[in-house]
Amino acid sequence: MTTQVPVPVAGSWDGLIAQAGVDGTSDIFGQLFLAFIVAGTLVGVVVIAYTLQKAYKNRSEDGETKSDTPDMGEIPPLEGGGKGKKLFLSFGASAVIVITLVGWTYFAGFIPMEQGPSEQQVEDQLDVTVTGFQFGWRFNYPDGEESLGRLTVPNDTVVRFDVTSDDVMHNFGLPYFDRRSDAIPGQITEMWIYPQETGTYTAKCYELCGSGHSQMAAQVEVVPKNEFDNWGNGTEQ
Amino acid sequence: MAHAESDEHEDHMPSKSSIKRWLTTTNHKDVGILYLITSIFYLVFGGVLALLIRLELLESGSTILSGAAYNQVVSAHGLIMLFFFISPFAFAFANYFVPLQIGAKDLAFPRLNALSFWLYFFGGALFGSSFFLGGGSFSGGWTMYAPLNSPAYMPAVGSTAAVLGVMLFVISTTVSSVNFLTTLHSMRAEGMRIRDLPIFSWSILLTVWMMLFAFAALLAALILMASDHIIGTTYFTTTVAGSGSFLWLHLFWFFGHPEVYIVLFPALGVLGEIFKTFTGNRLAGRKWIMIALGLVAVQSFIVWMHHMFLTGLNFQTKTLFMATTIAISLPFDLMIFGFIYTMIKGKIRLTTPMLYGIATLVLFIIGGITGVFLGAIPLDYNLRGGYWVVAHFHYVMFGGAAALVGAIFYWFPKMSGKMYNRTFGKIQFATFFVGFNLLYFPLFFAYEMPRRVFVYETSIKMYHNIATVGGFILGLSVLMIVGIMVHALKYGDDAGDNPWQAWTAEWSVSSPPPLENFSGTPSFKSGKLSMLNPATDGSGTEAETDGGHAVEEEHTDHASLTPFLISLSMFVMFLGLSGVHQNVQALHDGDPATTATIAPLYAAVAGIGGVGMLLSLVWFGFEGFSAPAPLNVNKWPFEGVEQNKLGVWIFLLSDIVVFGAFIGASIFMRFAYGWQEWYQDLIPEAHVTMPGLINTYLLLTSSFAVVMALVAIEKNSKKGLVGSLVATFALATGFLVNKGLEWQHLFHISTDAFPEGWGLGTNIASSTFYLTTGMHGLHVILGMLILVFLIYRAWFDDAYMEDDRPVEYFGLYWHFVDIVWLFLFPLFYIL
Numbered sequence A: 001m002t003t004q005v006p007v008p009v010a011g012s013w014d015g016l017i018a019q020a021g022v023d024g025t026s027d028i029f030g031q032l033f034l035a036f037i038v039a040g041t042l043v044g045v046v047v048i049a050y051t052l053q054k055a056y057k058n059r060s061e062d063g064e065t066k067s068d069t070p071d072m073g074e075i076p077p078l079e080g081g082g083k084g085k086k087l088f089l090s091f092g093a094s095a096v097i098v099i100t101l102v103g104w105t106y107f108a109g110f111i112p113m114e115q116g117p118s119e120q121q122v123e124d125q126l127d128v129t130v131t132g133f134q135f136g137w138r139f140n141y142p143d144g145e146e147s148l149g150r151l152t153v154p155n156d157t158v159v160r161f162d163v164t165s166d167d168v169m170h171n172f173g174l175p176y177f178d179r180r181s182d183a184i185p186g187q188i189t190e191m192w193i194y195p196q197e198t199g200t201y202t203a204k205c206y207e208l209c210g211s212g213h214s215q216m217a218a219q220v221e222v223v224p225k226n227e228f229d230n231w232g233n234g235t236e237q
Numbered sequence B: 001m002a003h004a005e006s007d008e009h010e011d012h013m014p015s016k017s018s019i020k021r022w023l024t025t026t027n028h029k030d031v032g033i034l035y036l037i038t039s040i041f042y043l044v045f046g047g048v049l050a051l052l053i054r055l056e057l058l059e060s061g062s063t064i065l066s067g068a069a070y071n072q073v074v075s076a077h078g079l080i081m082l083f084f085f086i087s088p089f090a091f092a093f094a095n096y097f098v099p100l101q102i103g104a105k106d107l108a109f110p111r112l113n114a115l116s117f118w119l120y121f122f123g124g125a126l127f128g129s130s131f132f133l134g135g136g137s138f139s140g141g142w143t144m145y146a147p148l149n150s151p152a153y154m155p156a157v158g159s160t161a162a163v164l165g166v167m168l169f170v171i172s173t174t175v176s177s178v179n180f181l182t183t184l185h186s187m188r189a190e191g192m193r194i195r196d197l198p199i200f201s202w203s204i205l206l207t208v209w210m211m212l213f214a215f216a217a218l219l220a221a222l223i224l225m226a227s228d229h230i231i232g233t234t235y236f237t238t239t240v241a242g243s244g245s246f247l248w249l250h251l252f253w254f255f256g257h258p259e260v261y262i263v264l265f266p267a268l269g270v271l272g273e274i275f276k277t278f279t280g281n282r283l284a285g286r287k288w289i290m291i292a293l294g295l296v297a298v299q300s301f302i303v304w305m306h307h308m309f310l311t312g313l314n315f316q317t318k319t320l321f322m323a324t325t326i327a328i329s330l331p332f333d334l335m336i337f338g339f340i341y342t343m344i345k346g347k348i349r350l351t352t353p354m355l356y357g358i359a360t361l362v363l364f365i366i367g368g369i370t371g372v373f374l375g376a377i378p379l380d381y382n383l384r385g386g387y388w389v390v391a392h393f394h395y396v397m398f399g400g401a402a403a404l405v406g407a408i409f410y411w412f413p414k415m416s417g418k419m420y421n422r423t424f425g426k427i428q429f430a431t432f433f434v435g436f437n438l439l440y441f442p443l444f445f446a447y448e449m450p451r452r453v454f455v456y457e458t459s460i461k462m463y464h465n466i467a468t469v470g471g472f473i474l475g476l477s478v479l480m481i482v483g484i485m486v487h488a489l490k491y492g493d494d495a496g497d498n499p500w501q502a503w504t505a506e507w508s509v510s511s512p513p514p515l516e517n518f519s520g521t522p523s524f525k526s527g528k529l530s531m532l533n534p535a536t537d538g539s540g541t542e543a544e545t546d547g548g549h550a551v552e553e554e555h556t557d558h559a560s561l562t563p564f565l566i567s568l569s570m571f572v573m574f575l576g577l578s579g580v581h582q583n584v585q586a587l588h589d590g591d592p593a594t595t596a597t598i599a600p601l602y603a604a605v606a607g608i609g610g611v612g613m614l615l616s617l618v619w620f621g622f623e624g625f626s627a628p629a630p631l632n633v634n635k636w637p638f639e640g641v642e643q644n645k646l647g648v649w650i651f652l653l654s655d656i657v658v659f660g661a662f663i664g665a666s667i668f669m670r671f672a673y674g675w676q677e678w679y680q681d682l683i684p685e686a687h688v689t690m691p692g693l694i695n696t697y698l699l700l701t702s703s704f705a706v707v708m709a710l711v712a713i714e715k716n717s718k719k720g721l722v723g724s725l726v727a728t729f730a731l732a733t734g735f736l737v738n739k740g741l742e743w744q745h746l747f748h749i750s751t752d753a754f755p756e757g758w759g760l761g762t763n764i765a766s767s768t769f770y771l772t773t774g775m776h777g778l779h780v781i782l783g784m785l786i787l788v789f790l791i792y793r794a795w796f797d798d799a800y801m802e803d804d805r806p807v808e809y810f811g812l813y814w815h816f817v818d819i820v821w822l823f824l825f826p827l828f829y830i831l
């Protein structure tokens, strides 16, 4: 793929590629995750600090309660202790934060992730069928090649997976590429990755599938494109 | 039926130090204490399993547990904590304090309340014994995903026993829901409208509404799963278009998400009580908090597919469920702010329960924020099934448990009359809070690690090791709770009636409260609690039955052994059923000799249990039992509906969901297979419309016969009554005989397509047909048993001529069973 001058537009594939993370993956997850961590920590610290401060400031020094507590067995007024306005202001603020954050992930993450890169954007594509079984992974390539426990994919190529299972539910997870997908018998689920750095990574099973679940891993080998072609898995080049 | 003083009632009850008292009690406060003790036992049980997990995770790889054993421990930990610990823990307080808060003497159906407890108790016992039955306990995780949950992958007797143990618990929750709903809707003292409920009782009201529907879905799912195991249907092994897996996912999560709030709401109610009491303020924005809770309860049924974002749902569905998920998170923000603002202008006493209250807020804030991550689909894509989820839901769920531990420290003085050592309480709190955060917070950093595995990279070893230390500190703090309570019972000072200067009604009576709670008829009409006719002549009390018939005064009793016996025999029956197993040979190394001896043994045990259940149910029906009739009550929105009728209605509501799930499952599986192909490929030509049509006529006529029975009562004709009931019975018999003939024929057909006959396990179409209509047939049989009872009583005791309500309520049930058939008939015979 020739390097274009990317225009980082939120919601577009090019924009996200352009913002690819330091580890060479298309780091949509990483960015959103970081933003959530920052916002979440901020909100959490403010609210918790406020709570603790109120509790401490209003503490009873003499161990006594207020002199004007409600009557025993009272039917409380519907409004209770009031403070409705304050309540709605804070509620409104929190709603705005949550909706903004999640809405942003929807447009900046979810939509491009669902669509995946089009063929014009990334020419090289490889389709691999991934089948989970008790207890391992089988990979089938377009040219009929099959491999057990070891996935080899070319670098700088979009790899699309059709994930399914022979027996029980599994979940095909690639932690390095920040993606997981259920493997369901009789059903195909799709996911894709766009490796941008050669290396050896692990695939793990993220759904309890029986006694060998803990050890149910596979090796993921990202090799340079030309090496992959020689290896004989023939992508449609 | 006058019971002058509470002392007299004490005479009717064996003393608290005798075992008989605890086996036979139906009093809501006794039952509450039974729940409390049993649930703490399961907290320790589930906690020990958790510590096993933590020890296993000290090092990567299988160290102390094998893969299979680890899966059992993980699964049992989840199932025990969710089903056998936390909800019963909350319902210990609900049992004890809801009647007190609303000014009632007891729950609507005290014997059913005891039945709930004993079903739970024996459900737990069956679950616990599953470890010692052949092959070990269930090992498919608490979510029990299909098809791993099917007998092909989980053949052990123990795993079926564990599922049946959970099913007993679910039956218990259904009984509880009916009971609490009837109570809260028909037994509020005069002047207390539904919106006047104290926040804890309000939270319980919404909890039981959610329970009624959510647990019905789980019950249906568990029946499907158990029938796959026991009678060989093929629901969850069907893989066409992933339909078996998806059926489970939908049914389970339709239950599973509301379950989160079923666990959480009582905790929020407790928070409300604690914050009110220890700030001295009314709840800030009380109305809005109540509305927010109500909204969440409704919304909880439309978010379930957010648990399925990785299953390949289409874009629109995912978008929709992301939106509903965000929408449901917002009311919680409002509640949390409501609790925080309650502290403003308060005078806050930092007692142990209040420390728990504030701490729970902190835990909920952390749990809530980290939950928003999972609502954002792109993040969920890489967090689902991993430790982020584990950490998040422990903050929320065990955060809820923290509030409930606060509830112990809040209400213990009321329940026991003793005050615990307050310094010990604070030390316990500190231990708990430190242990909690050391245990769960580091797990967020391990978010890339799959849950339920013991292999991990060395880079996250530190987090696991901190968590293990935290786990043991938390475990220690749980033991401290028990220690502090035992110490207080022995050495504690008298707590007095109202040690916290609280103002909900439970604090107005002595500690512990007298057997019948109030020394008169409570009323809130003046705007606060007052007693009408506080003189204890008891003139206001009338006898009321709860399914048993009213008896002469001197036989009236508040104690009953039947709930215990019914539950015990169900335990025995389910224990036997777990071994009546199509795959039983797989258990004993395929040795046919062992199979031949073991399988009949289990069948015999199931039979003994079944007979025992029948006998104890008969005893239950004939037993003299009186519950205090509520007077001066506020029933909105069910004015004019008698209590037992309300109970029947509510029960039928949950039954609608159960049948809805069965019918839905049939349609779902058929759609997945292909509507027409299903008919062409899977159903033999011998399956014709006629038997179904005949049965439709039989059932409709039988409904008419029940109506005739009521007419006969009006005309004061005993013969007419008995005759009509016998006619109903005869028509129902005809229905079953006709069905039996039909089934026999289908079982034994021999065609090219079905050379072996069309049995339960032949294919998914036969499974849905036999199981769904079979469930309906069971309802018919149950109705016939009630009919026998009614006929006997009408004939020998001249019953119902004065009071036709039992016949009327039976009629409600019977018409319901008919209506269900009107759905089943077209679905299985015409379409």
Ligand SMILES: [Cu+2]
Binding pocket: A170, A171, A205, A206, A207, A208, A209, A210, A212, A213, A214, A216
């Ligand atoms: Cu697995």
Ligand SMILES: [Cu+2]
Binding pocket: B256, B257, B260, B303, B304, B306, B307
């Ligand atoms: Cu959920």
